[in-house]
Amino acid sequence: MAPAPELEAIGVVKRYGALLANDHIDLTVESGEILAVMGENGAGKSTLMSLLYGLQRPDEGRILLRGAEVRFSSALDAIAAGMGMVHQAFKLFDSLTVWENVVFGAEPRRGPFIDRRAARAQVESLTEAHGLRVDPDAIVGALSVGVRQRIEILKALYRRARVLILDEPTAVLTPQERDGLFAVMRRLAGEGRTILFVTHKLHEAMAIADRVTVLRDARVVARMRTSQTTQSEIVRAMTGRNVDLQISRGVAAAGAPLLEVEGLTVAGAGAKPLVEGASFQVRAGEIVGLAGVAGNGQTELVEALTGLRVPDKGAVRVAGATLTARDVAAHRHAGLAYIPEDRVAVGAALGADATDNLAMGFHRAAPLSHRGLLNVAAMVKRARELIAKFNVKIASERALAGSLSGGNLQKMVVARELSHEAPVLIAEQPTRGVDIGAIEFIHGQLIAERDIGRAVLLVSAELTEILGLSDRILVMYEGRIVADMARSQASEEKLGLLMAGRTAAS
Amino acid sequence: MSVLANFGGVLRAPPALVAIGVAVLVGGLLVLVSGADPLQAYAQIVVGALWPQNLPDTLNWATPLVGMTLAAAIPLRGGMINLGGDGQLVIGALVGAVAPLVAPLPGPIAAALALLGAGLAGGLYAALAAWGEIRFRVPMLISSLLLSYPAVGIVSYLVRFPLRDTTTGLPQTAMVPDGARLPILIGPLNMGVLMIVVIAALVVLVDRRTVIGYELRMRGANARFAAYGGVALGRQALGAMFSSGAIAGLVGAIIVLGGQFRYIDDALLSPAYTWSGLMAALLAQGEPAGAVLAGLFFAALQTGGFAMQRETSVPRVLTLVLQSIVILFLAVRGGLGKRER
Numbered sequence: 001m002a003p004a005p006e007l008e009a010i011g012v013v014k015r016y017g018a019l020l021a022n023d024h025i026d027l028t029v030e031s032g033e034i035l036a037v038m039g040e041n042g043a044g045k046s047t048l049m050s051l052l053y054g055l056q057r058p059d060e061g062r063i064l065l066r067g068a069e070v071r072f073s074s075a076l077d078a079i080a081a082g083m084g085m086v087h088q089a090f091k092l093f094d095s096l097t098v099w100e101n102v103v104f105g106a107e108p109r110r111g112p113f114i115d116r117r118a119a120r121a122q123v124e125s126l127t128e129a130h131g132l133r134v135d136p137d138a139i140v141g142a143l144s145v146g147v148r149q150r151i152e153i154l155k156a157l158y159r160r161a162r163v164l165i166l167d168e169p170t171a172v173l174t175p176q177e178r179d180g181l182f183a184v185m186r187r188l189a190g191e192g193r194t195i196l197f198v199t200h201k202l203h204e205a206m207a208i209a210d211r212v213t214v215l216r217d218a219r220v221v222a223r224m225r226t227s228q229t230t231q232s233e234i235v236r237a238m239t240g241r242n243v244d245l246q247i248s249r250g251v252a253a254a255g256a257p258l259l260e261v262e263g264l265t266v267a268g269a270g271a272k273p274l275v276e277g278a279s280f281q282v283r284a285g286e287i288v289g290l291a292g293v294a295g296n297g298q299t300e301l302v303e304a305l306t307g308l309r310v311p312d313k314g315a316v317r318v319a320g321a322t323l324t325a326r327d328v329a330a331h332r333h334a335g336l337a338y339i340p341e342d343r344v345a346v347g348a349a350l351g352a353d354a355t356d357n358l359a360m361g362f363h364r365a366a367p368l369s370h371r372g373l374l375n376v377a378a379m380v381k382r383a384r385e386l387i388a389k390f391n392v393k394i395a396s397e398r399a400l401a402g403s404l405s406g407g408n409l410q411k412m413v414v415a416r417e418l419s420h421e422a423p424v425l426i427a428e429q430p431t432r433g434v435d436i437g438a439i440e441f442i443h444g445q446l447i448a449e450r451d452i453g454r455a456v457l458l459v460s461a462e463l464t465e466i467l468g469l470s471d472r473i474l475v476m477y478e479g480r481i482v483a484d485m486a487r488s489q490a491s492e493e494k495l496g497l498l499m500a501g502r503t504a505a506s
Numbered sequence: 507m508s509v510l511a512n513f514g515g516v517l518r519a520p521p522a523l524v525a526i527g528v529a530v531l532v533g534g535l536l537v538l539v540s541g542a543d544p545l546q547a548y549a550q551i552v553v554g555a556l557w558p559q560n561l562p563d564t565l566n567w568a569t570p571l572v573g574m575t576l577a578a579a580i581p582l583r584g585g586m587i588n589l590g591g592d593g594q595l596v597i598g599a600l601v602g603a604v605a606p607l608v609a610p611l612p613g614p615i616a617a618a619l620a621l622l623g624a625g626l627a628g629g630l631y632a633a634l635a636a637w638g639e640i641r642f643r644v645p646m647l648i649s650s651l652l653l654s655y656p657a658v659g660i661v662s663y664l665v666r667f668p669l670r671d672t673t674t675g676l677p678q679t680a681m682v683p684d685g686a687r688l689p690i691l692i693g694p695l696n697m698g699v700l701m702i703v704v705i706a707a708l709v710v711l712v713d714r715r716t717v718i719g720y721e722l723r724m725r726g727a728n729a730r731f732a733a734y735g736g737v738a739l740g741r742q743a744l745g746a747m748f749s750s751g752a753i754a755g756l757v758g759a760i761i762v763l764g765g766q767f768r769y770i771d772d773a774l775l776s777p778a779y780t781w782s783g784l785m786a787a788l789l790a791q792g793e794p795a796g797a798v799l800a801g802l803f804f805a806a807l808q809t810g811g812f813a814m815q816r817e818t819s820v821p822r823v824l825t826l827v828l829q830s831i832v833i834l835f836l837a838v839r840g841g842l843g844k845r846e847r
């Protein structure tokens with residue numbers, strides 16, 4: 001008899017009320033194998049991962065670890081059994097340092113005390129061994145999403161997980177970081193560890209996974225070997241149709257500058273400013289891409305542009321109105337819509353329903369309110385329309401935002417901000433975590449925004465997205481804008497070098 | 507997810523009801539251990555609170571308690587907390603007691619001015635805590651509580667010395683003139699009940715149907731989301747704390763002008779309306795309609811407690827224990843029951 005598979009799910013069912021999130025799922029992973037789990041937004045991938053990891057109990061079905069049935073009553077049981085998970089939405093303590101987060105719950109001890117020195121040293125060597133660049137002493141709350149992701153991965157590695165579950169781990173990584181992660185994943189698989197890996201990116205699945213399991217509408221619809229399949233076959237399994245993966249767009253006809261930034265500086269805690277003298281313009285009818293490795297000041301720059309942070313120097317003008325040091329409401333009023341990079345922490349209120357979430361920013365004016373009184377019927381109508389237009393998968397417009405899958409939450413945030421029809425749109429990682437059908441749709445919407453004469457600033461860690469959509473590209477490195485070039489002059493290699501702080505040999 | 511992040515409507519029924527059930531069981535056991543009959547004790551509570559002839563007393567007790575519940579619920583709805591209700595209450599009460607004495611105006615006008623002044627004074631004092639947080643980053647949780655002590659102390663001093671009614675030996679102010687007292691409705695009930703009903707209706711309406719209420723709810727669900735949507739958090743905190751303090755101040759004036767007709771030192775704080783109100787607001791997670799229900803429930807429990815103490819050997823502390831168990835149970839559930847997602 002062949003040895004039992006490392007991890008096996010048999011007939012697993014999970015319901016949320018009337019909604020069937022996992023419908024008799026069978027799944028097998030051998031040790032040393034990397035399995036990609038793919039599917040459209042809301043197909044049930046995260047649900048399945050949380051069942052395997054013991055965060056929730058299946059309503060039916062069994063889960064076997066090395067042939068023995070397991071019933072985890074919490075993630076602690078799963079961790080003890082040698083499983084590790086990196087979540088789609090991170091679970092870190094903001095006020096603690098990086099190393100404290102990594103060792104939390106499994107601290108090295110000396111007598112009754114935590115051996116802080118050993119803990120810190122272990123974390124540091126782990127970051128070096130895996131090429132995950134993080135300062136172990138940094139406070140997590142101050143770090144960007146990209147860096148937090150690395151900490152999550154470190155956490156699982158620190159616990160020496162035998163089975164590693166990664167729910168969209170690459171969504172926030174730059175190409176270099178992603179390659180680094182893949183190297184780590186290969187090494188871990190080589191040591192006989194098992195990796196389950198959720199992704200929306202076909203090339204990633206093809207590059208790293210041995211097999212792909214595709215979910216659609218809560219069911220497994222295909223199981224394939226990457227060596228014996230093609231990207232378009234996976235797409236067809238996921239969506240049931242053919243999807244055009246190429247971004248097609250016309251030429252820009254840029255007009256007057258709508259977003260003007262002059263000498264913007266944001267001081268940091270240390271001597272070095274987080275943003276230093278940033279100057280650029282985004283004109284009507286133009287998409288400007290802002291490239292850069294996460295943590296080089298993009299987040300702070302965008303916060304200063306949107307009024308969430310007061311810049312220390314410099315000026316910001318939106319559609320001609322000078323907004324320096326004005327509050328968020330003034331920015332929004334002047335005509336600025338903003339898709340934030342962190343949909344959970346900033347872009348939505350998970351404990352509020354979709355109607356309330358979709359009203360934010362529109363609630364002070366007709367038709368949603370009149371003289372300070374809300375028009376609840378108009379709010380509901382608006383929510384229904386946006387949910388339909390953006391194809392958000394949700395039980396009803398009164399369902400909590402927290403019940404949405406990651407990609408559907410993203411679609412909700414994008415829907416709300418695009419419907420502002422504001423002259424300036426700042427889109428930070430607009431397609432993070434959405435499926436390929438939705439990427440196609442959101443890209444189409446961004447181009448449509450441009451074509452009707454709006455100014456779009458696109459901040460993305462995804463170089464293909466930057467190169468595919470932008471008319472002009474800025475590169476940010478250590479708080480400064482180090483390059484401003486037309487799309488025609490940019491290439492992946494050139495941007496990669498600039499992002500790493502080297503000047504392109506022109 | 508935040509415990510406060512619930513918009514399901516009134517009193518998220520299951521957890522609150524379960525908590526009450528648990529409290530009744532544990533309280534029953536306590537009574538049993540102490541050698542009394544729990545069924546009889548509970549029967550006395552119910553009769554004492556809800557028997558028709560006792561109802562007006564319950565409502566009278568509920569008036570300040572529900573008022574303080576609303577005062578606590580408003581900031582709580584936005585994820586903030588006002589622990590300084592006592593201070594705002596006594597400031598309002600003092601203004602209510604002194605204004606009719608010093609202003610030579612016809613009674614009803616003096617009463618109206620006294621109520622207005624009480625609300626304003628309580629509101630401004632509470633807003634001070636918000637200002638401390640905005641300007642100096644002193645957490646409101648701390649500053650509101652710390653501001654309460656000097657207010658209570660100073661008011662007590664004023665009542666004992668400069669403002670004391672020297673014709674009596676007690677630490678109390680002179681009686682307010684008849685005309686400035688709140689008109690009686692029926693029995694022990696005065697206009698104050700109506701005022702609290704109106705305020706409660708207003709607060710519920712604002713919460714559900716206005717832009718201000720929406721913005722406060724969103725802040726409670728996720729403050730960063732509210733800020734991102736253009737809500738000025740500082741101004742909002744000032745507004746929420748002002749409203750909260752204004753209601754507390756008004757409650758103080760209602761107690762004075764409706765029942766005691768003078769400021770009697772300690773009489774306002776000994777029933778601990780602030781803390782019962784805070785617990786009721788917590789029970790409903792800041793949702794105002796639920797908070798009012800919870801406040802009424804606690805008021806009934808407490809009035810029933812007096813009856814129980816009269817009729818049985820069980821001291822009325824039991825009802826306060828029940829109240830605490832309810833909150834404790836909910837807090838534990840909220841903390842430990844939190845599932846990762």
Ligand SMILES: Nc1ncnc2c1ncn2[C@@H]1O[C@H](COP(=O)(O)OP(=O)(O)OP(=O)(O)O)[C@@H](O)[C@H]1O
Nearest residue numbers: 016021041042043044045046047403405406407408
């Ligand atoms: N706590 C919950 N309550 C109600 N419904 C839920 C809950 N969690 C998930 N769902 C629903 O279950 C379905 C599957 O969600 P899941 O998060 O597993 O999707 P996913 O495949 O991970 O999608 P994505 O690619 O967008 O992350 C969705 O329709 C989602 O709305």
Ligand SMILES: [Mg+2]
Nearest residue numbers: 046088405406
């Ligand atoms: Mg997911």
